[in-house]
Amino acid sequence: MNTHPVALVIDDEPANLQILATLMDELGMDVSVAESGPRALEVVAYRVPDIILVDIMMPEMDGYETVRALTARYDLSNVPVLYVTALADIEHKTRAFEHGGHDYITKPFDKREVQARVRTHLELAQYRATLERRVQEQVLKLDQINFALVSALESANSFKDDLTGLHIRRVGAFARILAELIGLPHERSRELERYAPLHDVGKIGVPDHILKKAGPLDRDERAIMEQHTVAGYRILKQPGIPAVALNIVRHHHERWDGTGYPDRLAGPDIPIEARIVSVADIYDALRSWRPYKEPFDHETAIGLIAESTGSQLDPEVAAAFLAHDDRFADVFDQFVMEREAHDRPTRSGARR
Numbered sequence: 001m002n003t004h005p006v007a008l009v010i011d012d013e014p015a016n017l018q019i020l021a022t023l024m025d026e027l028g029m030d031v032s033v034a035e036s037g038p039r040a041l042e043v044v045a046y047r048v049p050d051i052i053l054v055d056i057m058m059p060e061m062d063g064y065e066t067v068r069a070l071t072a073r074y075d076l077s078n079v080p081v082l083y084v085t086a087l088a089d090i091e092h093k094t095r096a097f098e099h100g101g102h103d104y105i106t107k108p109f110d111k112r113e114v115q116a117r118v119r120t121h122l123e124l125a126q127y128r129a130t131l132e133r134r135v136q137e138q139v140l141k142l143d144q145i146n147f148a149l150v151s152a153l154e155s156a157n158s159f160k161d162d163l164t165g166l167h168i169r170r171v172g173a174f175a176r177i178l179a180e181l182i183g184l185p186h187e188r189s190r191e192l193e194r195y196a197p198l199h200d201v202g203k204i205g206v207p208d209h210i211l212k213k214a215g216p217l218d219r220d221e222r223a224i225m226e227q228h229t230v231a232g233y234r235i236l237k238q239p240g241i242p243a244v245a246l247n248i249v250r251h252h253h254e255r256w257d258g259t260g261y262p263d264r265l266a267g268p269d270i271p272i273e274a275r276i277v278s279v280a281d282i283y284d285a286l287r288s289w290r291p292y293k294e295p296f297d298h299e300t301a302i303g304l305i306a307e308s309t310g311s312q313l314d315p316e317v318a319a320a321f322l323a324h325d326d327r328f329a330d331v332f333d334q335f336v337m338e339r340e341a342h343d344r345p346t347r348s349g350a351r352r
């Protein structure tokens with residue numbers, strides 16, 4: 001594997017190309033050369049540079065255009081760019097920095113200065129890459145801790161007999177798919193996947209004889225049951241817990257027609273994350289065993305979701321679900337297979 005940094009030198013003058021290539025070679029770098037912008041675009045396709053030295057005045061594509069085309073590539077967007085040019089006026093210098101330049105060297109140049117600048121920019125780029133990698137590692141770690149906490153919280157409440165926590169993970173997976181289908185941004189979809197599993201955290205305050213009652217609930221029992229939304233909201237209302245998590249927990253039993261609970265919100269007043277989790281949670285509850293019902297097959301579940309569209313469920317979210325219902329069936333089946341593989345209990349014992 002090649003461990004030397006790679007310099008890409010772009011200049012239409014063969015003599016300049018040669019001098020700069022030699023200077024980079026003396027720094028222990030591998031060198032790619034291109035005598036024009038279009039040629040540079042070809043070169044980077046098979047060897048990604050760590051630094052780019054580019055002339056400004058070139059036929060076909062000038063240096064600015066070349067840099068714009070190169071840095072539009074995702075893998076080159078952070079590569080340091082040094083303009084090396086005979087143009088010494090302030091307009092060109094300013095323009096170079098506006099066009100993705102990190103430095104500007106005027107010809108004739110001192111060789112040692114060029115090498116010193118290249119070394120500095122390479123070090124800075126490596127430092128930045130290391131920092132970015134560390135941040136990504138920390139974000140990943142936080143994600144894992146977050147998911148572990150979510151699972152622990154959920155296991156501690158009514159789903160404590162569902163040892164694999166599959167219900168909450170399924171609802172998270174369904175919520176993410178739905179968010180993507182209705183066009184929410186990627187980061188929002190990931191947030192939904194992360195926090196949807198918390199939707200029933202407030203059930204920790206609901207007594208088991210109500211949660212696991214086989215028959216219908218009476219009025220008082222129903223009132224206690226409905227408190228799980230507000231209780232969950234109070235549990236989670238801590239500094240650092242994002243609004244999306246609070247909205248899911250508090251509002252996932254609101255109904256599109258305004259007859260849900262706890263706040264009787266209607267239509268678009270219900271936060272979108274709660275409308276999404278509502279569809280995800282209902283599909284999963286329909287497909288699962290509950291103390292008061294046997295599991296339904298996929299066809300029956302989608303029939304019931306279609307019936308609830310516009311009354312209980314957001315028509316747009318429900319339509320996205322119904323148009324891609326196979327994907328949800330597949331995810332559900334995958335989780336069932338995972339459960340069987342781990343030989344876990346097949347029944348989760350609480351009401352929705």
Ligand SMILES: [Fe+2]
Pocket residue numbers: 199200228252253352
């Ligand atoms: Fe709930």
